[in-house]
Amino acid sequence: MKILCVVGARPNFVKIAPILRAIDAVNACRRGAGSMLESVLVHTEQHYDDAMSAAFFTDLRIPRPKWTLGVGSGSHATQTAEVMRRFEPVVIEERPHVVLVVGDVNSTVACALTAAKLGTRVAHVEAGLRSFDRTMPEELNRLVTDALSDFLFTSEDSANENLRREGQPAEKVFFVGNVMIDSLLSCRQLARRSTIRERVGLTRQRNGDDYVLVTMHRPSNVDVESKLEPILRALAEMSWELPVIFPAHPRTRTRIAEFGLERYVDPNGTNGSPAIIRPGRISLLEPIGYLDFLQLMADARLVLTDSGGIQEETTCLGVPCLTLRENTERPVTLTAGTNTLVGTDAGRILECARKAIGNGRCVASLPPMWDGHAAERIVQILAEHLPE
Ligand code: UD1
Numbered sequence: 001m002k003i004l005c006v007v008g009a010r011p012n013f014v015k016i017a018p019i020l021r022a023i024d025a026v027n028a029c030r031r032g033a034g035s036m037l038e039s040v041l042v043h044t045e046q047h048y049d050d051a052m053s054a055a056f057f058t059d060l061r062i063p064r065p066k067w068t069l070g071v072g073s074g075s076h077a078t079q080t081a082e083v084m085r086r087f088e089p090v091v092i093e094e095r096p097h098v099v100l101v102v103g104d105v106n107s108t109v110a111c112a113l114t115a116a117k118l119g120t121r122v123a124h125v126e127a128g129l130r131s132f133d134r135t136m137p138e139e140l141n142r143l144v145t146d147a148l149s150d151f152l153f154t155s156e157d158s159a160n161e162n163l164r165r166e167g168q169p170a171e172k173v174f175f176v177g178n179v180m181i182d183s184l185l186s187c188r189q190l191a192r193r194s195t196i197r198e199r200v201g202l203t204r205q206r207n208g209d210d211y212v213l214v215t216m217h218r219p220s221n222v223d224v225e226s227k228l229e230p231i232l233r234a235l236a237e238m239s240w241e242l243p244v245i246f247p248a249h250p251r252t253r254t255r256i257a258e259f260g261l262e263r264y265v266d267p268n269g270t271n272g273s274p275a276i277i278r279p280g281r282i283s284l285l286e287p288i289g290y291l292d293f294l295q296l297m298a299d300a301r302l303v304l305t306d307s308g309g310i311q312e313e314t315t316c317l318g319v320p321c322l323t324l325r326e327n328t329e330r331p332v333t334l335t336a337g338t339n340t341l342v343g344t345d346a347g348r349i350l351e352c353a354r355k356a357i358g359n360g361r362c363v364a365s366l367p368p369m370w371d372g373h374a375a376e377r378i379v380q381i382l383a384e385h386l387p388e
Pocket of ligand 1: 010047048053074104106138217249250307
């Protein structure tokens with residue numbers, strides 16, 4: 001059975017790693033007894049920088065992709081169309097039994113659509129999540145991908161409910177757990193060896209190693225000056241109390257420069273050189289690798305983010321998380337986790353951050369099936385349902 005596995009952007013790498021490992025594990029058990037599973041990895045290269053892509057392959061020990069499509073950046077239509085154009089001949093040549101896509105990025109929907117049009121079955125990992133906000137590009141990607149998929153692998157109960165409401169037959173929906181948490185649990189030990197705090201100059205600062213960690217890259221937050229400015233103002237204000245460390249996505253860094261908002265940041269601290277950590281300024285870093293980021297997250301007093309996956313990772317780590325959005329497609333992180341939606345109002349962000357810092361660490365409680373074995377369940381289900 002041949003499984004064509006697709007990755008394109010940073011969060012995809014974290015999700016595919018445990019699935020590839022689970023396929024290898026099944027093969028190791030079957031050696032000499034039973035047919036083997038074949039995984040073929042395709043990287044669309046929607047993300048292409050070393051820091052956004054190659055570093056994750058190294059940290060997560062993902063094998064070199066058999067196919068790299070060189071798609072790169074572009075408008076939504078261009079990027080999606082370009083992935084489809086370049087992915088189609090791969091599916092035709094490889095003739096897989098199933099195309100497996102993860103998450104909700106443009107590469108996810110483009111490859112799902114390409115495969116479905118060629119009559120190839122599609123498996124979607126992280127199916128059914130809904131923010132109910134169609135202005136988010138990811139929400140459209142999720143809706144279309146799920147509509148096209150034959151296997152809908154879900155990570156939380158809200159997703160099962162959403163798919164049921166949308167009329168998906170129960171036989172297609174498999175509640176398997178969270179592959180991002182598989183990666184986190186399997187890398188937690190290794191990440192503890194990271195020297196990232198020393199490298200960014202954190203331990204030499206006041207307050208020992210207490211700090212606030214920030215990530216932000218959603219177009220709705222960073223592409224509009226009237227949104228980005230108050231958020232940065234609130235973060236700079238917060239840095240009078242605790243260092244604010246912000247490994248910035250290239251999009252965010254570009255916008256800060258474009259809108260002339262450098263007064264809020266110290267634009268230094270690449271992976272190799274320590275950041276300047278000054279009260280009143282946000283310490284901007286280059287994007288950092290998976291293991292370093294995991295360790296920074298685990299040790300943070302508070303995380304502020306607009307990412308989807310980080311809401312889940314902080315829940316698992318028991319670190320308080322404030323999400324800079326009005327909604328989340330991952331409601332279990334609010335009900336069972338450490339996440340709070342705070343929106344983008346500067347006053348509210350500061351108020352909630354001060355409160356969360358005052359409250360200290362949360363007790364980590366893992367949502368159902370976030371046990372580190374989601375990928376094994378996915379591979380098992382595919383092996384049972386697809387022809388040998
Ligand atoms: C994409 C996903 C988003 C995900 C995020 C994780 C879509 C619609 N969005 O957003 O869901 O949360 O990845 O990071 O698929 N760039 C670089 N180097 C890179 C990649 C991007 O400099 O390796 C810059 C380019 O200027 C590019 C911009 O970042 O135009 C945006 O990249 P893009 O892939 O369009 O979307 P993301 O914002 O990264």
